[in-house]
Amino acid sequence: MAIKGAITVDTEKCKGCGVCIPNCPTGTIALSKEVNSKGYNYLYMANPESCTGCTNCATVCPDAVITVYRVKI
Amino acid sequence: MDINEIIKPENKVYGKSTVLKDAVMHYCPGCSHGTVHKILAEVIEEMGIQDKTIGISPVGCSVFAYNYLNIDWQQAAHGRAPALATATKRLMPDKYVFTYQGDGDLASIGTAEIMHACNRGENIVVIFINNAIYGMTGGQMAPTTLLGQVTATTPYGRDAKLNGYPLKITELIAQLEGTCYVTRQSVQNPGAVRRAKRAIQKAFENSMLDKGTSFIEVVSTCNSGWKASPVAANKWMEENMFPFYPLGDLKDR
Numbered sequence: 222m223a224i225k226g227a228i229t230v231d232t233e234k235c236k237g238c239g240v241c242i243p244n245c246p247t248g249t250i251a252l253s254k255e256v257n258s259k260g261y262n263y264l265y266m267a268n269p270e271s272c273t274g275c276t277n278c279a280t281v282c283p284d285a286v287i288t289v290y291r292v293k294i
Numbered sequence: 295m296d297i298n299e300i301i302k303p304e305n306k307v308y309g310k311s312t313v314l315k316d317a318v319m320h321y322c323p324g325c326s327h328g329t330v331h332k333i334l335a336e337v338i339e340e341m342g343i344q345d346k347t348i349g350i351s352p353v354g355c356s357v358f359a360y361n362y363l364n365i366d367w368q369q370a371a372h373g374r375a376p377a378l379a380t381a382t383k384r385l386m387p388d389k390y391v392f393t394y395q396g397d398g399d400l401a402s403i404g405t406a407e408i409m410h411a412c413n414r415g416e417n418i419v420v421i422f423i424n425n426a427i428y429g430m431t432g433g434q435m436a437p438t439t440l441l442g443q444v445t446a447t448t449p450y451g452r453d454a455k456l457n458g459y460p461l462k463i464t465e466l467i468a469q470l471e472g473t474c475y476v477t478r479q480s481v482q483n484p485g486a487v488r489r490a491k492r493a494i495q496k497a498f499e500n501s502m503l504d505k506g507t508s509f510i511e512v513v514s515t516c517n518s519g520w521k522a523s524p525v526a527a528n529k530w531m532e533e534n535m536f537p538f539y540p541l542g543d544l545k546d547r
Contacts, residue, residue: 227300238324238524244483261323269297276308280484283328284319288309290300 223294226274230264231286237261241278241287247271250278311335313344315364324524326514327355329481330423331362333491334394338365341498347390348382350375352404354396355430356423373404376411379418383501390498392419397438398428401463408467415472415506419497422464422509425516426535433519437461440538445519460538464511468544474506476545480513480536482528505547513539 228250237252241264251267264287266272274291313335321327338347344365351359353372360367370378375393383391400408400422408420427445428434434447440460442451452460468476475497479490490512497508513535517527 225295225300227297229301234318236323240324240482240524240528243525266297274300274307277484279308280487281329281481283321283323283325283332285310285314285328285332289307290302290305291307292295292300292305294295 224273224291225294226272226289226291227269228266228272228274228278228290229288231288232257232263232265233259234284235261235263235286236284237263238283240281240283244277244281246275246277247273311339313339313364315362317361319362320358321355322518324515324517324527325355326425326481326512326516327359327423329487330394330421330490330512330514331359333481333487334392334421334494335363337491337495337498338363341495343390343498346388347392348386350379350382350391350393352393352395352399354399354428356394356396357430359394373399373402374407375399375404376407376416376418376420379420380411380414380416383416383418387417390419390501391417392421392498392501394421395423396429397422397424397426397436397463398431401437401461405463408463409470412467412507412509413470413472415474417501417504418507419494419501420507420509421494422511423514424464424511424539425514425519426460427516427519429516429519433516433521438463440534443534462539464509464539464544467509472506473509473545474547475500475508475510475543477509477543478511478513478539478541480531480541482515482531486541511539513541 249272252262279287435445500508515527
């Protein structure tokens with residue numbers, strides 16, 4: 222059984238600290254080139270197909286801006 | 295599979311706790327305070343004690359903790375959070391009372407209060423954020439600053455001869471008869487966050503069992519004060535803080 226995941230990011234509240242990125246086991250996430258209204262490079266899914274919905278990124282996020290979804294297919 | 299098919303409410307596995315308010319935290323990007331606030335909110339939500347919890351916020355960066363967690367709060371004078379918590383818990387023994395203090399607040403100006411509250415065995419939870427620096431005032435040396443660590447007031451590194459030795463306050467508190475649970479945790483990776491969360495939950499449970507004070511140190515980063523990126527600060531903490539402040543339970547009874 223395969224597992225697919227996805228995240229949504231509250232881009233206005235993301236401060237672009239990047240603490241989540243080394244904790245992603247599949248290299249799914251990265252900081253965007255665009256900035257939010259505060260000037261932070263916010264988080265986005267650079268490789269959405271590799272996300273497993275493991276919740277590692279959201280667990281370490283200091284600002285609780287990541288919501289994780291997971292499905293079994 | 296299309297992403298919009300995955301992002302549906304029924305597939306949600308992790309999100310912001312309802313105990314956390316929508317306010318954007320004023321902490322610097324990557325600050326450990328945010329992560330500890332988050333797991334504290336999750337524990338309060340999972341235990342269903344939102345209307346029975348009273349927090350005492352300190353002086354320091356986390357003075358505004360009352361803006362972020364949707365529970366009852368008091369704000370104490372510098373270092374005096376354990377005194378306020380003592381009074382609150384004694385007057386309202388059915389409430390879960392915790393203090394949230396930094397190392398400048400707890401280990402420096404508030405040393406007397408924390409020592410005596412723990413020695414009396416007050417049934418409170420103490421969450422102690424140790425980032426080895428005075429973060430809010432601009433990165434000055436704190437009692438917990440490591441030897442050789444460069445801060446605003448020790449520009450050539452902390453020198454034991456001039457500045458004394460780093461204070462292992464958690465080890466001191468573990469010696470006191472009044473404490474039932476003394477542990478040292480961190481929040482730099484998912485495993486550490488989950489362990490810290492379990493420790494906070496256990497401490498809250500202890501506070502209703504009349505066992506004494508539960509004390510949780512969280513070894514944290516202050517990337518602004520340490521002049522490092524959040525990721526580099528986490529690495530510096532693992533390499534320099536953990537050998538001196540080893541993680542794990544110091545006391546559990």
